[in-house]
Amino acid sequence: MKIDVSHVTKQFGSFAALAGVDLEIKSGELVALLGPSGSGKTTLLRIIAGLEWPDEGQVFFDGTDALARSVRERHVGFVFQHYALFRHLTVFENVAFGLRVKPRRRRPDEAKIRAKVHELLDLVQLRPLAERHPNQLSGGQRQRIALARALAIEPSVLLLDEPFGALDAKVRKELRRWLRHLHESINVTSVFVTHDQEEALEVADRVVVMDKGRIEQVGTPEEVYERPATSFVHDFIGESVVIPVSVADGALHFGGGRLALDSQGVHTGDARLFVRPADIHVGPPDDAPLKGTVKRVHGIGSARRLEIDLVPAYSIEIDASGTGATPGDLIGLTPNRYRVFAVGA
Amino acid sequence: MSVSVGTLVSHRKKPADAARAVRSEPALVRWTVVAIAILFLFVFLVLPLATVFQQAFSRGLGAYLAALAQPDALAAIQLTLMVAAISVALNLVFGLIAAWAIAKFDFPGKSVLITLIDLPFSVSPVISGLVFILLFGAQGFFGRWMQDHDIQIIFALPGIVLATVLVTFPFVARELIPLMQEQGTQEEEAAISLGASGLQTFFRVTLPNVKWALLYGVLLCNARAMGEFGAVSVVSGHVRGETNTMPLHVEILYNEYQFAAAFAVASLLALLALVTLVLKAVLERRLDAE
Numbered sequence: 001m002k003i004d005v006s007h008v009t010k011q012f013g014s015f016a017a018l019a020g021v022d023l024e025i026k027s028g029e030l031v032a033l034l035g036p037s038g039s040g041k042t043t044l045l046r047i048i049a050g051l052e053w054p055d056e057g058q059v060f061f062d063g064t065d066a067l068a069r070s071v072r073e074r075h076v077g078f079v080f081q082h083y084a085l086f087r088h089l090t091v092f093e094n095v096a097f098g099l100r101v102k103p104r105r106r107r108p109d110e111a112k113i114r115a116k117v118h119e120l121l122d123l124v125q126l127r128p129l130a131e132r133h134p135n136q137l138s139g140g141q142r143q144r145i146a147l148a149r150a151l152a153i154e155p156s157v158l159l160l161d162e163p164f165g166a167l168d169a170k171v172r173k174e175l176r177r178w179l180r181h182l183h184e185s186i187n188v189t190s191v192f193v194t195h196d197q198e199e200a201l202e203v204a205d206r207v208v209v210m211d212k213g214r215i216e217q218v219g220t221p222e223e224v225y226e227r228p229a230t231s232f233v234h235d236f237i238g239e240s241v242v243i244p245v246s247v248a249d250g251a252l253h254f255g256g257g258r259l260a261l262d263s264q265g266v267h268t269g270d271a272r273l274f275v276r277p278a279d280i281h282v283g284p285p286d287d288a289p290l291k292g293t294v295k296r297v298h299g300i301g302s303a304r305r306l307e308i309d310l311v312p313a314y315s316i317e318i319d320a321s322g323t324g325a326t327p328g329d330l331i332g333l334t335p336n337r338y339r340v341f342a343v344g345a
Numbered sequence: 346m347s348v349s350v351g352t353l354v355s356h357r358k359k360p361a362d363a364a365r366a367v368r369s370e371p372a373l374v375r376w377t378v379v380a381i382a383i384l385f386l387f388v389f390l391v392l393p394l395a396t397v398f399q400q401a402f403s404r405g406l407g408a409y410l411a412a413l414a415q416p417d418a419l420a421a422i423q424l425t426l427m428v429a430a431i432s433v434a435l436n437l438v439f440g441l442i443a444a445w446a447i448a449k450f451d452f453p454g455k456s457v458l459i460t461l462i463d464l465p466f467s468v469s470p471v472i473s474g475l476v477f478i479l480l481f482g483a484q485g486f487f488g489r490w491m492q493d494h495d496i497q498i499i500f501a502l503p504g505i506v507l508a509t510v511l512v513t514f515p516f517v518a519r520e521l522i523p524l525m526q527e528q529g530t531q532e533e534e535a536a537i538s539l540g541a542s543g544l545q546t547f548f549r550v551t552l553p554n555v556k557w558a559l560l561y562g563v564l565l566c567n568a569r570a571m572g573e574f575g576a577v578s579v580v581s582g583h584v585r586g587e588t589n590t591m592p593l594h595v596e597i598l599y600n601e602y603q604f605a606a607a608f609a610v611a612s613l614l615a616l617l618a619l620v621t622l623v624l625k626a627v628l629e630r631r632l633d634a635e
Contacts, residue, residue, distance in 0.1 A: 072541070078535065085535075086535070087554065088553040088554060097549070098539035101539065101549070152539075
């Protein structure tokens with residue numbers, strides 16, 4: 001199912017959780033809402049689900065007005081951050097819940113319910129645990145039961161709030177891959193919220209980067225990583241070395257000197273130069289646009305990093321796996337790829 | 346009241362057995378402290394309880410049963426059971442609704458409501474009874490109107506029930522609020538997103554999640570409802586065989602120097618307390634397991 005979110009705003013007291021959000025999610029897509037806490041990503045997910053209502057704006061499911069329908073009628077599968085499994089019911093009954101509460105004329109008979117629940121438990125590979133209670137399961141198992149429970153109602157949209165947030169690193173990675181495969185096999189439109197960029201970039205077809213109630217960029221994982229649209233995205237996704245610069249006469253200036261770098265069309269004023277640490281080439285100081293003194297070297301091999309005091313004054317840290325620089329050396333730094341953003345852009 | 350407030354909290358998490366490491370007092374000190382505690386318990390709890398039963402049976406089993414079979418005693422027992430049944434049922438519903446509203450929703454005046462729920466614990470029961478005299482008594486606020494319409498509240502069953510409901514209101518609500526707040530609303534949201542109606546959500550999710558705490562609250566509420574003296578005494582009018590509950594009946598018999606009969610009825614209340622204690626212990630175990 002296709003989801004259209006248009007001009008949605010939501011205010012909690014004086015805090016603007018969403019400040020005019022437009023988003024289009026294609027049918028069958030797996031989309032990640034990525035942002036720091038307070039960016040509005042969970043609020044947006046809950047509005048799509050119908051657990052929260054926007055102050056303004058509209059939400060459409062396949063072109064029909066979703067806001068006219070309650071969460072009960074929207075037919076969404078929602079997986080909660082802390083799973084929200086029914087603690088007094090067994091795993092089997094948790095998964096069967098959505099089938100048992102259907103109106104009588106649409107409720108499947110007991111044999112059909114059993115078959116459906118067993119099919120779902122097989123899908124999440126937890127059939128042997130059917131008679132356990134939620135408090136007897138590990139975090140990863142609870143997560144998969146929550147997913148099976150949401151899938152029982154055959155939802156047209158699957159919404160997941162920080163699905164891996166409460167799990168330890170190893171289980172996270174496994175479940176991530178597993179969710180990706182699950183999505184490929186059931187192909188239901190899915191949206192998940194995360195603050196973990198690695199998770200979003202690895203799992204999602206498209207990533208929606210949010211900050212302060214606004215969407216900063218929507219794109220494939222490659223697009224948001226390789227071509228960040230704003231300084232926030234560059235800073236939030238992947239590692240960035242940020243150097244304060246200024247633009248004057250169409251050229252970049254740093255510490256009073258003119259840099260031999262392109263200003264990328266940024267208007268006159270304060271700006272910031274963003275470079276991925278791995279995109280900085282370390283060489284002799286002669287012709288390099290930036291020069292600095294190596295202050296400290298830490299790590300070994302591929303994790304070797306240099307702390308550098310730039311000339312005249314600013315300190316940065318870069319990857320330096322290939323260089324033999326030692327503290328005290330004067331070196332030249334050439335950004336192979338970089339982005340310039342005006343301050344506030 | 347401080348006792349029951351204490352018991353309300355006591356079944357929560359017990360501290361781990363870390364005492365061993367810090368227990369360095371000499372044996373003599375330890376045993377003295379334990380002995381004092383046991384002696385205190387014996388003098389103030391066990392001895393009075395034993396006396397009740399000893400006095401009740403002081404004239405033999407025949408006199409004991411005769412005292413209970415007396416029409417006024419039977420009427421008192423019947424009235425007490427009826428008052429308890431009505432007030433516990435009402436407070437079960439009120440308490441559940443109040444706890445639900447407080448735990449699951451945000452609304453202005455919520456903290457005031459939480460404070461108000463505790464009011465009956467901090468007000469003397471006599472005041473709780475007097476309030477209804479002031480409202481519904483002959484000289485009371487609604488007194489004239491009620492006389493005109495021939496409605497009898499004070500010195501009748503409705504008055505006794507009202508006073509009991511007021512005094513016992515906090516038990517169910519207080520037991521449920523912290524548990525429901527801790528559980529949050531996610532399970533309800535999950536139920537609704539799976540297509541459950543409001544009623545289905547309540548009966549399939551909310552209620553089962555608090556059933557032991559609810560039973561616990563009902564148990565304490567019932568014990569207090571049957572044993573309440575002060576508030577009921579003010580509104581009852583002490584009409585023998587009609588508006589006397591068991592505690593009031595005990596007092597009347599005692600004042601008339603019918604000690605064996607008084608203690609016979611009192612022994613039933615003491616028995617209720619013992620049964621309540623046992624059930625409480627069982628429920629606490631269930632609550633801890635949850």
